[in-house]
Structure formats: structure tokens, C-alpha cells
Amino acid sequence: MINVIKGKVWIFGNNIDTDQIYPGRYLELTEPNKIATHAMEGVDPTFSKNFKSGDILIAGDNFGCGSSREHAVITLKELGVAAVVANSFARIFYRNAINLGLPVLICKDACLKIKKGENISLNLSAGILTSLETGESIQGEKLSDHVINIISNGGVIPMIRAQLLRNTKK
């Protein structure tokens, strides 16, 4: 697990839903590289062109609300989003992100304290966001042991793969 992530910030508001992250009209796509070209299209149609791999998203309340679509995580991950920070996450988006290994951090009011384009670092295990420009740190929520276990296994797919192999050997 990569513990410390550094990157430049993009700021979004409250209730960024899965239709804005990944519009429903592209749900038939199944190849991650094609899915990535439509990231955040419902909020900003130029986003995927201007985004630099390794950048970090910071949003307000309830990021990822709406549909169960895993495409919303695939599109961000494949585009190179290093992490998503938000006041809170919608439940299914949060599970999907953990399952696929997209780091997510609940950190209240980061979207108000950090500005677009600012460089920050995230310490995932400690749940701390630090501005590399002002030096200010914000304490977010630490990931639960269960979530850390999934992430340290490389996501749910390798974890289940290992579990199935163990069962076969038994």
C-alpha cells in the first residue's frame, strides 16, 4: 500500500453524483482506457483533457451519490486520480473505491481550506492531509482495519483470488 501520496488538487462541491462523474450514456463501455476519457464529464467536459495523472480530487459532502456504477471509480482510477478526499462519501462509491484500490480519505472541510492547484500530501494510514504550500495539516478519519486489510491485499480481486487458492489447496 502506498502510504503517502503527493499531488496537485482539483476542487469540487457537494453531492457530486455518479452521473456527473460518469454519465449513464457511456455505461455500455467495458474497457478501462475508454471509460477514462469520460471522467467528470457531467461537471466539466474538459476535465479529462486537462487532468494530469497523479492529481488529487477534493470534494464536499456525499461524493459519489447515486448509482452503484463501478465505472465511476474505474474512470477516475484509470485516468490517474491519485486519491479522492471528501467531507463524506456515498456508501457504494466508497466500497467500490476500496475494492478497486482507489485511495479515499474522509477529511472534513478540506474542500474549503485547500485551493485548486495547491500541492498537498496525504498520509493514508494516519488520515492526515498536509498542504505543501502553507504547511497546514488537517486530520481526517483513519481508515478502518477492515479497509486497510483490503487495501494491503491490493484490493478485493487479489484478496478473493488468494482466498480461492487457499480453499483449493485445502
Place this chain on the structure above:
Amino acid sequence: MHALEKILAKASGKKQVSRGEIVTAKVDMAEVNDLYLQVIQSFHKMGATRVKCPDKVCFVLDHYAPAPTIHSAANQKAMREFVKEQKIQHLFDINEGVCHQVMPEAGIVYPGMLLVATDSHTTTHGAFGAFGTGVGATDLATILATGELWFRVPAIIKIKIDGTPRKGVMAKDIILYIIGKLGPSAAVYKGIEYCGSAVDQMSMSGRMVLCNMAVEMGAKTSYIQPDKKTITYIKSKTDKKFQVFTTDLDYQYSDEYNFDITDLTSQVAKPDHIDDVDNVSDVEPVKIDQVFIGTCTGGRVEDIGIAAKILSGKRVHDGTRLVVIPASKNVFLESLEKGYITSLIKSGATISAPGCGPCLGAHQGVLAPGEYCVTTSSRNFPGRMGSTDAKIFCASPATAAASALEGKLSDPQKYL
């Protein structure tokens, strides 16, 4: 314990579970819809070869039914092949309808079960006393490979709704009103139980609407304590034995809200937020380009029935389109037998094949830039039904029909 906790306890082989605890639970039914070929891809990436419990899995081809593009047709083809190869018991193909209507009709939803699907509106099945919850594709693949999944035991919110609604005020109006008061993240990671005299009086279809839209407040699951009406419905669909759980008297809800809907009038969620709710009569009557009556939120027999009643013998307003999509084949048949469909066609409606239709902007009536729509579906996010420059009002089927008739957002009161 809450009834929902008792369901999780039983499914995870425990006597007791408590709020916040992580449990691994056996899933009684896992449903995959045609948006998520990713489920099968993740299943293979896990190195799995056989579906663990093929009798507890169903595929429903509803979001792209029938397939509008080569890509969606290829995805559906791959799913049919997977179902056959894995001897999966239930395949509801493009002729059946929306999963949340089709599964209860088929008798595979019952009280006390744990139902997991690749669809956020799986909260709908709380109307039958089931623990229904939506997940993403990889979580569903885990269930296919192992028969189980991890869950965090949720806190539960109690929403008590009392009163007798005025004529023409539907479950959709009630739930929009509640969402407007509580907001879109009031129940994130929590369950919602609905109770009260208004819920007791409500039809199964109405209860499904309340539970369906719990997810628009962020809920993980939803619940209505099964009563005589629930049991009668379930027994009309299946002979399967089931267990009805009840909540202990000392259970502590995380929050409790009380609503009285006696004086409630028709409600509308204005673009682009589902919690931006107002009385229809207090909103500027903007010109409407399309009205959509359908989906797992508003496409059942009573929804189509009230629309047919309002439009009976009259014409849809010139310059407004009315798209009606029955939620399922059975809803379609019953609406035909009752004469609703014939009447609506004569009024100028376009009837399309049972399924999700334009709710998610896939096909069968997507919106052009600058258009305004009144829909009985559940979401008005920007771009949800097509162009991000289209504007969506979410309302009841009665309001939708009145708006189709007048060509502008209209209160249905005077037609009922």
C-alpha cells in the same frame, strides 16, 4: 436488535450483531443487471471458475432492453452465455422488465432474506421485509465466487409517517417531501425504517416507492415491518417458507423523524437536486417538452392507471411528448387488460418496451439540450436523462400526467 440486524445475524451465522460490526454474510439472492459485464470480468480476474451458488443468482437484462447499440447487445450476449455455462437459475431477458419489479413478481423476494444487486435502488425490497442493498460489480463478483460478502451493520433511522393523504397525493409526493426535509445525505451508511398509519394504509407499490427512494437520502437499506398485506403479496407469488423478523422494543434508533401528511399537496423536486422540493402549485409552470412515466419508482399499474384516468378522453398537449414504459411485462399486461394502455395511446402517448427506459439516459426517449422533462423516475442529476443541459423535474405519476395534458408543470388536483 433491529429486524434488519436480525437478518444480518442469521445470514452471518451469529446470534447477535451490533451497530458498526463487520460481518461476513451469506447472500440469499444476488442480482446482476445488464450494465455490468464488469461483474463477469472481475469474477474471472479472481481466478474463479464456478459460481458458488447458481441457484441464488439472477441476471436481469433491463437497463438496455432491448439493446440499442452493438456494444450493449454484445454485453447482453456475453451475460446469456455466462448464465448458461454457469447453470445460473434465473435469467430475466429483455422481455421481462425492471429488476426491482420483476424479482418480487417472480417470487424470489421474501421477508427475512438478504438480497444484493448491482443497483442502488435495491433498497426497494425493504417493502417486503427483506434486507436489500446495492453494490458495485466487484462486490457482486465476490458473491458469485464465494456466496458471501462483508457488511458493516448499519445504524437505523426511523421515519414515522402518519395521516391519510389527500386525493391524488401519492407515495412519490410523500417521499419527495421527506427527502426535501432531510436532505440527500441524511442516511449515508444507515438503514431507514418507515412506519406509521400512512405506511400501513399504503399499497405494496406505494411502499416500494418509499423504500426505493431511501437511497436518494444515501441509505444502505430500508425496511417496512411486514404486515398482512405483505404476507398476502408474498404468498401469492411463492410457496417458499420464510421468516419474518421483528425489532426488539429496546432497540435504539440513531434518529427518529415524524411526519404528518394529512395536508400535503403534490410535490416536485426541481432541477438538479432531488432535495430541492416544493409544492407543485408553488413552482413556476414552465413549458415541458417531455413527460416520462415509468421505472422502478413510478411505472407500476397504479401509476399508469392514474395517468390513464387523468388523460382519459383528452389529448397530450401539442408540443409535449409523453413516454410511458411499464415497469414489467406483467405490469404491461395488467395495464392492457384494464384498458389503460389503449386509453393512453389514444391520448397521444408513446409506449415503449418494459425496462429502465430513459431514466439513466441510455435510450427510449433521452433529452436534447435545453429541454424540460417531468419524470416519475427517481433522479434529476444533471445529464441523468440525456443532455447535461436538459432540466428534470421529479414528480408523481399524477403530476406527470397533468403536466402532459397542460404542456407545463401542473398540479393534478383539479383532475382527480
